[in-house]
Amino acid sequence: MSDMExxxxxxxxxxxxxxFTDDQNALSDTQSFLKAGILDSMGILELIAFLEEELGVxxxxxxxxxxxxxxxDNLMAFIVNRIPA
Amino acid sequence: MCGFAGKYSPGATVSAQAQQxxxxxxxxxxxxxxxxxxxYYCDEQVALAHCRLSIVDPAHGQxxxxxxSSQVVLVYNGEVFNHPxxxxxxxxxxxxxTTHCDTEVVLRAYLEYGQSFVQHLNGQFAIVIWDPRxxxxxxxxxxxxxxxxxxxxxxxxxxxxxxVKAIIPAMMDSPRLNLAVLDEIFTCWTPLxxxxxxxxxxxxxxxEMICLSHGRRQHWKYWSFDYSPxxxxxxxxxxxxSLHEELTDAVRIRLRSDVPVGAYLSGGLDSSIITxxxxxxxxxxxxxxxxxxxxxxxxxxxxxxMLIESLNVSHTECHVTEEDIxxxxxxxxxxxxxxMLRAAPVPMGxxxxxxxxxxxKVVLTGEGADEVFGGYDLFKETKIRQFWSRQPQSxxxxxxxxxxxxxxxxxxxxxxxxxxAFFNVMLDQPDHVLYSHMPRWTTTAKAxxxxxxxxxxxxxxxxxxxAEKILSSGSSMSxxxxxxxxxxxxxxxxxxxxxxxxxxxxxxxVEGRFPFLDHRVxxxxxxxxxxxxxxxxxxxxxxxxxxxxxxxxxxAQRSKQPYRAPDARLLKVLVExxxxxxxxxxxxxxxxxxxxxxxxxxxxxxxxxxxxxxxESQALIGIISTQILTESxxxxxx
Numbered sequence: 001m002s003d004m005e006x007x008x009x010x011x012x013x014x015x016x017x018x019x020f021t022d023d024q025n026a027l028s029d030t031q032s033f034l035k036a037g038i039l040d041s042m043g044i045l046e047l048i049a050f051l052e053e054e055l056g057v058x059x060x061x062x063x064x065x066x067x068x069x070x071x072x073d074n075l076m077a078f079i080v081n082r083i084p085a
Numbered sequence: 086m087c088g089f090a091g092k093y094s095p096g097a098t099v100s101a102q103a104q105q106x107x108x109x110x111x112x113x114x115x116x117x118x119x120x121x122x123x124x125y126y127c128d129e130q131v132a133l134a135h136c137r138l139s140i141v142d143p144a145h146g147q148x149x150x151x152x153x154s155s156q157v158v159l160v161y162n163g164e165v166f167n168h169p170x171x172x173x174x175x176x177x178x179x180x181x182x183t184t185h186c187d188t189e190v191v192l193r194a195y196l197e198y199g200q201s202f203v204q205h206l207n208g209q210f211a212i213v214i215w216d217p218r219x220x221x222x223x224x225x226x227x228x229x230x231x232x233x234x235x236x237x238x239x240x241x242x243x244x245x246x247x248x249v250k251a252i253i254p255a256m257m258d259s260p261r262l263n264l265a266v267l268d269e270i271f272t273c274w275t276p277l278x279x280x281x282x283x284x285x286x287x288x289x290x291x292x293e294m295i296c297l298s299h300g301r302r303q304h305w306k307y308w309s310f311d312y313s314p315x316x317x318x319x320x321x322x323x324x325x326x327s328l329h330e331e332l333t334d335a336v337r338i339r340l341r342s343d344v345p346v347g348a349y350l351s352g353g354l355d356s357s358i359i360t361x362x363x364x365x366x367x368x369x370x371x372x373x374x375x376x377x378x379x380x381x382x383x384x385x386x387x388x389x390x391m392l393i394e395s396l397n398v399s400h401t402e403c404h405v406t407e408e409d410i411x412x413x414x415x416x417x418x419x420x421x422x423x424x425m426l427r428a429a430p431v432p433m434g435x436x437x438x439x440x441x442x443x444x445x446k447v448v449l450t451g452e453g454a455d456e457v458f459g460g461y462d463l464f465k466e467t468k469i470r471q472f473w474s475r476q477p478q479s480x481x482x483x484x485x486x487x488x489x490x491x492x493x494x495x496x497x498x499x500x501x502x503x504x505x506a507f508f509n510v511m512l513d514q515p516d517h518v519l520y521s522h523m524p525r526w527t528t529t530a531k532a533x534x535x536x537x538x539x540x541x542x543x544x545x546x547x548x549x550x551x552a553e554k555i556l557s558s559g560s561s562m563s564x565x566x567x568x569x570x571x572x573x574x575x576x577x578x579x580x581x582x583x584x585x586x587x588x589x590x591x592x593x594x595v596e597g598r599f600p601f602l603d604h605r606v607x608x609x610x611x612x613x614x615x616x617x618x619x620x621x622x623x624x625x626x627x628x629x630x631x632x633x634x635x636x637x638x639x640x641a642q643r644s645k646q647p648y649r650a651p652d653a654r655l656l657k658v659l660v661e662x663x664x665x666x667x668x669x670x671x672x673x674x675x676x677x678x679x680x681x682x683x684x685x686x687x688x689x690x691x692x693x694x695x696x697x698x699x700x701e702s703q704a705l706i707g708i709i710s711t712q713i714l715t716e717s718x719x720x721x722x723x
Contacts, residue, residue, distance in 0.1 A: 020534065020687040034506035037531060041493045041503065042698040048496065064496030066503065 001083060003076070006055070010075055013050055018043060029072040044069065051075075056084045086232065086587065086596045088118030089148070089160040090246035091133040091213060092255060093222045093297060097241045101127055107255055108134035114250040117420075118162070118591045124148050126158055130242075131215040131222065135160045138594055140342050140446055141168075146186025152196060156217050159192045162247050163210030163232040164598065166338040171205055195223075203294060203307055207338070207604065211289070213245060221298040228308040228604050229453070230291030230578025231597075233587055237286045243297060248588075249283050249422045253718070260284070261721045264543050265551075267679070270424050271707055272530045272548035273522070275579025277555050282423050283720070291578045308604065310573050312566040314614045324617060325631040328609060332631075335603035336362040339449055346447045346598075347372040347440060350400070351648060352388030354625060355451025355460070357640050358632045359600055363449060364396045371396070374440055374448065376432050377404045380651035391637050403439040405432045407658040410650060414659070415713050420592040421584045422718075424711040426529065426703040428650040433589035441593040448590075452581060453601035456573040457610045458625040459565065459618035460645050465489050467521040467568045468619065470508060474515040483508065489622070518556045519549065521568035526552075532704035535680050535688065539723050565615045653696050656705060660692045668712050677715050678723045680708055 001009075011027060018038045019026050033039040039047065047069060051057045057079045059068075068078040090111035092104075099107075104127040112123060112134040119136030126133040126149035135148040141164070151158045165171070168187035171194060176182070180193045187208075194202040195214055200223065203212075209231035214223040224245060226234045236245040237252050246252045253260050261284040269277045279287040289295055292308035319327070336359060340346055348360050350373040363371050373393065378384045386402070393400045410431045417431045418424075440448055455461045466489060473482040483504040487493060495503050510523040519526070526549065533541075552575075562570060582599075590597045600606070610618070613627060620626040624645050633641040659665055667673065669689060674682040688705055691697065697705060715722055 016687060017691060020684040020691075034503070037527065040507060040528075040698050040700070041495050042696070044496060044503065045494050046695070061497040063498070065499035066506065 003080060006079070006083065007072065007076055009055070010072055013047075013054075014038065014072070017046070027072070029076075031072070032070050034066060034070055051079060055079065057082045086118055086591045086594075087135060087137050087148070087162040088112070088115040088247040088251070088591070089133065089135045089162055089211075089213065090115065090244075090251035090255075091131065091160065092239075092242065092244050093131050093215070094239065094242035095130045095220070095300075098129075099132075104132040108132055110254040111244075111246060111251045112136055114254070115246065115248045117594055118247055120594050122147065126151065126160075128215075128217070130217075130220075131158070133158065133160045133213065133215070138446060138596060140164070140344050140596060142184050142186035143343060145184035146188045148188060150188050150192055152192055155196060157192065157196060158215045159188070159195070159212065161188055161191055161210060161212045162234075163208060163212075163227065164596070165191055165206045165208040165210060166341060166598075166603075167205075167207040169341070174205075200294065200296065201307075209598070209602075211247065219298060221296060224289050224295040224297075225307075226289040226291055226293055228292045229573070229582070229602050229607070231582050231587065231599065231602065233583060234289040235281065235286055236289065236295075249281060249286050250718075252286055253283075256285075258285075259721060260286075260718055262679075262715055264540065264723075265545070265548075267424065267711065268533075268544050269548040269551065270426070271532050271704075272526050273552055273575065274426055274529060275575050276423075277548065277551050277575065277579075282714070283718075291574070310570055310607070310611065312562055312570070312611050315612045316614065318612070321617065321627070321630065324613065324627055328606075328627060329631045331603070331606050331609050332358070332600060333362055333366070335600035335606050336449065337366050339598040339600050339603075340367055342447055344446050345369070345372070345444075346449065347374060347443075347445045348398075349373070349436070349448050349450040349597075350375045350389050350392060350398075351451065352385035352392065352640070353451065353646060353648075354629065354632075354636075354640060354643065355454035355601065357388075357392050357451075357636055358454075358628070359449050359451050360392065360396060360398065361632070361635050362600075364398065371398045372443065372445065373398045373400045374436055374443075375400070375402055376436055377402050378432075378651050379404075379406060380654050383649045383651050385646060388640055388643065391639060395637050401439060401443060403432075403436045405435050405650075407651060407655045409435060410655050411659050411662055411665075414709075415664070415717070416592075417589065418710045418713045419717050420588045421710075422588070422714070423584055424707050424714055425584060426532070426707045426710075428652055428655055428706055429648060430585040430589050432650050433585055434592055437590045437593040437595040440595050446594065447596045447598060449598045449600060451601060452586060452597070452599045453577065453607075454625065454628065455645070456569060456577050456581075457601055457607050458628045459569060459615075460625045461572065462489060462645065462647065463521065463525065463572070464565060464568050464619055465622050465624065466508075466524070467564055468622065470512065470520070470524075471515050471564050473508075474512050477509075477512050515564065516560075518560055518567060519553055520564060522571055528700045529703055531700035532707055535684050535704055535708060537678055537681050540679050543723060563615055565619065569618075652702050652706065656692050656697060656702060659709065660689050660705075665709060668716070669709065673712065673716075677712060679711060679715070 119138045121139040133149040165187045168190040211232040211234035212225045263284040266282045377386045469485045617627045671682040
């Protein structure tokens with residue numbers, strides 16, 4: 001999967017599940033999920049489940065910090081090169 | 086509870102027959118409030134109708150009640166619990182009574198004291214008095230908003246009634262949705278002022294009297310919450326003894342009734358105290374009623390059983406399934422006359438049906454204790470956030486919130502950072518009047534993402550700015566008192582005592598009585614130092630101290646568990662129902678125009694496949710109930 005496809009899949013997940021829209025303008029890649037109130041505690045865990053189940057990226061407890069998970073760009077930086085071939 | 090409706094139209098000329106027809110149309114939709122008898126009164130200016138739930142002196146006390154000599158006429162819903170003492174006082178002053186009913190005491194109190202009569206009443210009431218001598222109509226509501234009273238201005242006067250549905254048949258125009266109030270509910274759970282979600286229909290505020298006379302209207306508050314703690318006035322033990330005495334008397338006078346009185350038993354501290362006191366004061370074996378759920382997260386039956394065994398009461402359990410709640414949802418919205426963000430009121434309606442089926446008309450409950458004595462988690466949250474605000478960079482202080490909300494699922498690492506993100510609302514403004522409620526209201530307001538563009542465009546000002554304006558008088562209070570004030574003056578009358586209280590009781594002709602809301606108890610609590618309400622993070626500290634020795638230890642030491650319906654499980658069932666799916670179909674959503682149809686479809690899809698978080702769940706229940714409300718009342722929306 002190319003980086004662009006991964007980014008697109010992440011965006012689609014956030015837009016569909018937390019913003020209830022397919023409008024790409026509703027979310028920028030740098031937007032903080034926490035500051036914008038997009039994710040709450042349940043949402044963080046759902047996002048981790050998505051990374052593990054849909055993208056095959058295992059997230060260790062020590063990695064479950066906002067700097068890895070708090071925006072599309074942060075997520076991309078965290079998971080790039082970790083997706084199994 | 087009873088119900089009444091009426092019209093005041095000085096100068097209008099309407100035939101007696103037309104008045105009678107109008108009154109019948111107004112009273113008919115609220116007949117559930119008073120199934121025992123009805124009465125009517127008409128003169129040239131005033132038309133009054135009353136439906137009675139007979140509780141005190143059932144053979145007498147018919148309403149509307151007219152004083153033969155002055156021709157003053159009264160309709161009244163509620164109870165005045167100190168009527169025997171007031172009757173004695175009035176008798177000493179020369180009044181003569183022909184009934185044993187509290188209604189006559191209220192009428193004679195007005196004749197004796199004029200408008201200040203209300204200061205002599207201890208109870209829950211909505212009263213309308215027409216005084217032809219003064220050409221004056223009075224509308225009065227009890228101190229905290231237990232009994233409802235709505236009104237609507239007309240070209241030549243005013244319409245009024247115990248529920249909105251009593252007023253609508255007499256309105257000239259078809260009813261419209263008040264969009265600003267809808268937005269208030271989708272932010273703060275409750276209307277913020279006297280306006281209701283029905284445009285041009287207002288509520289008399291708790292503790293308010295409205296006087297209409299000679300074309301003028303005056304509003305005034307005859308009572309309000311006043312937090313003036315007495316420093317070092319009494320020891321803890323003396324406060325506890327004083328509270329014990331006041332609450333015992335509040336229960337004692339609320340047992341006055343000519344029909345049997347039962348009690349609700351939730352398994353929490355408050356209803357356990359009330360039930361224990363009734364059991365001590367009443368020679369009869371007490372009948373208690375409680376809710377049970379299959380969802381262990383919200384079920385409290387193990388605590389209920391503990392108390393039932395210790396008190397030897399005759400207990401009826403109302404086991405409510407998710408399907409039961411779904412079946413009763415639309416009818417509950419009809420009775421509540423408001424959008425609901427949680428399903429919690431619905432089981433309360435199912436419980437009152439059980440009480441009614443058992444032949445009971447009156448129950449005592451523990452409502453109000455959390456507001457008056459500081460029981461809610463929100464008060465603890467406010468205290469923790471205050472503590473945190475003094476060292477905003479602290480890593481450890483926000484972790485106290487995790488201790489408070491143990492159900493919060495957080496990743497093992499970075500918990501402080503996540504808590505900071507979720508609860509760092511106004512951390513730099515701990516003295517702001519909205520500080521205590523902003524995290525909750527911000528969560529609730531996420532529902533606005535489902536608003537349609539048209540609704541967003543129609544809203545002029547934000548609900549939060551209106552809340553700030555209304556609550557600005559609380560700026561001199563401590564943060565704890567401000568949180569109490571918001572709960573007591575907004576959420577308690579606007580949600581707890583109405584949507585989840587009066588409406589769910591009266592739909593099955595049951596009256597609730599609330600000893601913790603006796604104004605003597607409230608006034609005592611208002612004099613308490615904050616630390617006696619919540620000691621460190623021990624909620625309702627003084628209440629526990631006053632009554633712990635009389636309760637099973639597991640109940641006395643139990644942490645507050647808020648009453649909730651199983652919303653998570655319920656939503657999965659609700660969204661699969663045909664009537665709900667059709668009600669939220671694209672065409673029906675578009676027809677009302679309030680919400681974005683495609684976003685609502687996505688929310689429904691998510692609800693079918695996974696659990697919703699708090700704000701999504703509130704949004705979905707809010708959208709479903711708003712659609713039901715606007716369709717069932719035929720409300721014009723945009």
